[in-house]
Amino acid sequence: MIAIENLVVQFGGVRPIDNLTATISAPVSGLIGPNGAGKTTLLNVLSGFVSPVQGAVKVDGRDLLALRPLDRVKSGLRRSFQTEQVVEDLTVAGNLYAIADHVTGPGERIEAVEAALAFTGLRGVADTLGKALNLFQRRLVELSKCLIGKPRLVLLDEPAAGLTDEESATLRELIMRIPDEFGAQVLLIDHDVELIRSMCTQTLVLDYGKMLALGPTEEVLASPDVRRAYLGEF
Amino acid sequence: MTAQNQTLARPMASPSAIRVPREVLVIPVVMAVFTAAVALLANSFWLTAATSAVALSLSVTGLAILYGQLGLVSLCQFALVGVGGWVTLRIGHAWHPPFEVSMLSGGIVAALVGLIFGIPALRLRGLYLALVTLMLAGGFQTIIGAWGFPDGGPGFLGRADGAGRAMLSRPDLAQDSVPYFVYVSIVATIGLVISQWHKLARPGRAWALIRKGEHVAIASGVNVLTYKAWAFALSGFLAGIAGALLAGNVGQLDGRAFTAFESLNLFALAVVGGVYNWYGALIAGLLLRAVPALLTDLGIDGYVTIGIFGVALFQALATAPAGIAGQISGLIARLTRKGQKP
Numbered sequence: 030m031i032a033i034e035n036l037v038v039q040f041g042g043v044r045p046i047d048n049l050t051a052t053i054s055a056p057v058s059g060l061i062g063p064n065g066a067g068k069t070t071l072l073n074v075l076s077g078f079v080s081p082v083q084g085a086v087k088v089d090g091r092d093l094l095a096l097r098p099l100d101r102v103k104s105g106l107r108r109s110f111q112t113e114q115v116v117e118d119l120t121v122a123g124n125l126y127a128i129a130d131h132v133t134g135p136g137e138r139i140e141a142v143e144a145a146l147a148f149t150g151l152r153g154v155a156d157t158l159g160k161a162l163n164l165f166q167r168r169l170v171e172l173s174k175c176l177i178g179k180p181r182l183v184l185l186d187e188p189a190a191g192l193t194d195e196e197s198a199t200l201r202e203l204i205m206r207i208p209d210e211f212g213a214q215v216l217l218i219d220h221d222v223e224l225i226r227s228m229c230t231q232t233l234v235l236d237y238g239k240m241l242a243l244g245p246t247e248e249v250l251a252s253p254d255v256r257r258a259y260l261g262e263f
Numbered sequence: 264m265t266a267q268n269q270t271l272a273r274p275m276a277s278p279s280a281i282r283v284p285r286e287v288l289v290i291p292v293v294m295a296v297f298t299a300a301v302a303l304l305a306n307s308f309w310l311t312a313a314t315s316a317v318a319l320s321l322s323v324t325g326l327a328i329l330y331g332q333l334g335l336v337s338l339c340q341f342a343l344v345g346v347g348g349w350v351t352l353r354i355g356h357a358w359h360p361p362f363e364v365s366m367l368s369g370g371i372v373a374a375l376v377g378l379i380f381g382i383p384a385l386r387l388r389g390l391y392l393a394l395v396t397l398m399l400a401g402g403f404q405t406i407i408g409a410w411g412f413p414d415g416g417p418g419f420l421g422r423a424d425g426a427g428r429a430m431l432s433r434p435d436l437a438q439d440s441v442p443y444f445v446y447v448s449i450v451a452t453i454g455l456v457i458s459q460w461h462k463l464a465r466p467g468r469a470w471a472l473i474r475k476g477e478h479v480a481i482a483s484g485v486n487v488l489t490y491k492a493w494a495f496a497l498s499g500f501l502a503g504i505a506g507a508l509l510a511g512n513v514g515q516l517d518g519r520a521f522t523a524f525e526s527l528n529l530f531a532l533a534v535v536g537g538v539y540n541w542y543g544a545l546i547a548g549l550l551l552r553a554v555p556a557l558l559t560d561l562g563i564d565g566y567v568t569i570g571i572f573g574v575a576l577f578q579a580l581a582t583a584p585a586g587i588a589g590q591i592s593g594l595i596a597r598l599t600r601k602g603q604k605p
Contacts, residue, residue, distance in 0.1 A: 078478055102484040114479045116471045118539075127468035131484030174483065 030054040036084030045070040047238035055231035056208035057215045062235035068218045105181030109171040117160035132178030145173040165196040185217035298448040312556035314444045318508035320548030321454045323533045325498030331538030332470040336393040342403035345521035347373040347503025348510040352413040355431045362434040366507035370500045377499015400523035412516040430514030531576045537586025
């Protein structure tokens with residue numbers, strides 16, 4: 030469970046996150062909002078790449094902001110980026126070992142990498158170099174990396190961007206299995222409302238750094254405020 | 264397999280499984296063939312040039328770690344060669360220990376200086392890092408111009424006058440030119456193997472993530488500071504060992520040979536040789552020493568090499584970013600694929 034309290038992020042005179050208080054508890058939750066709403070900034074705060082000027086964030090009761098970014102990774106925080114970050118001159122397995130080296134014990138690495146490869150169906154391309162992968166495979170590598178070494182909170186920043194409907198559906202099924210099979214909570218940003226609707230039981234909507242809505246996804250998406258601000262309806 | 268493929272293609276199975284990848288095993292084999300060919304065919308002039316070339320290939324390997332693995336442009340590598348040479352001569356003349364002790368001391372001190380030189384890299388990249396490291400090379404040029412290299416004299420600087428000047432002894436096992444060339448080749452092979460292992464194992468994977476982006480690396484649990492520092496220390500160590508081997512080659516070093524321009528030249532030829540394949544360093548070493556030797560042999564002024572290297576650098580940057588080694592690697596890959604077709 031992610032508990033955010035009075036969170037403020039300030040860059041000069043701009044507040045990308047403005048006094049945000051929210052509790053996100055669903056196994057798979059969505060984070061949506063128009064461009065510039067502060068979604069990625071919030072993920073960066075959770076990852077430790079951006080320091081808030083005020084507020085508190087607790088994950089499963091633990092003070093997240095007190096931890097250095099590396100300690101957050103060691104405690105089970107995983108994330109993917111808006112632009113996929115597969116290393117092109119490492120193989121698929123090499124990309125996974127690159128994180129396994131730092132978050133698993135020496136005796137657990139092979140098992141952790143094999144489990145992630147099996148989960149995402151990438152075992153057949155384990156020895157293929159990153160540069161030879163298509164976008165879907167790259168997205169799956171990114172997801173696989175998030176599953177290495179006992180993840181507890183997985184942050185996905187537009188994991189389905191650029192994928193076809195079929196690929197998106199496959200990715201959706203995989204993400205929905207993560208809480209049960211890996212015991213991790215998932216928070217994902219996506220602009221595809223249907224993807225959010227089909228996956229997330231709870232959704233947080235941000236607008237100009239403030240919370241516009243938070244609750245069961247169907248209710249949130251039906252809210253007139255959300256439809257006006259995010260879906261462009263009048 | 265293309266140029267970059269060879270560097271990081273396959274992770275180690277596990278730390279407990281002792282499995283030496285083919286990309287590492289091939290190094291001693293190629294080096295043995297190269298060493299045997301030079302030792303049997305070269306005259307004393309070419310043997311001296313080849314010894315320097317192989318020694319310098321170690322410093323290029325260090326540069327290839329920084330540029331090829333981390334994408335960092337360091338223009339002070341030849342200064343670190345000088346640091347290694349200075350310490351080796353200083354310790355060798357002061358206490359006359361076995362050559363290996365002086366050499367390792369040179370490598371360790373150069374690693375520490377490399378680590379200090381790498382501090383700007385914690386904040387800077389690209390052109391700014393290049394400029395700062397070039398200034399450090401210029402600083403070393405000024406210091407070594409004033410101090411000179413130790414040659415058996417007293418005091419900290421160890422400078423002797425006239426007849427009191429002494430030469431550093433070579434290793435007991437390799438007093439003559441041919442055995443010393445073989446000795447240098449063996450040391451270089453060990454250095455190349457260490458470097459290649461780093462590229463293929465955990466450090467190489469961490470460096471690849473850092474090259475992708477520091478946030479990407481941190482999100483994967485990589486301690487960016489530690490791995491960058493390790494790269495600079497290893498690069499400095501290899502440069503220091505190269506300096507020690509150069510000192511052993513002729514028994515002394517000349518401060519005028521360690522200018523900032525030499526660091527620039529070394530970087531340019533590392534790119535021309537190829538920073539993504541281990542043998543790119545050997546090619547660069549040969550270009551640095553064999554081409555001037557060839558021109559001298561033909562009675563042409565060695566400074567012509569500056570123009571030749573400039574053209575070669577332009578050609579590499581424009582058409583072959585993986586350098587000569589990358590082109591060789593591509594050719595081998597094409598031939599191998601062709602051979603595999605039914």
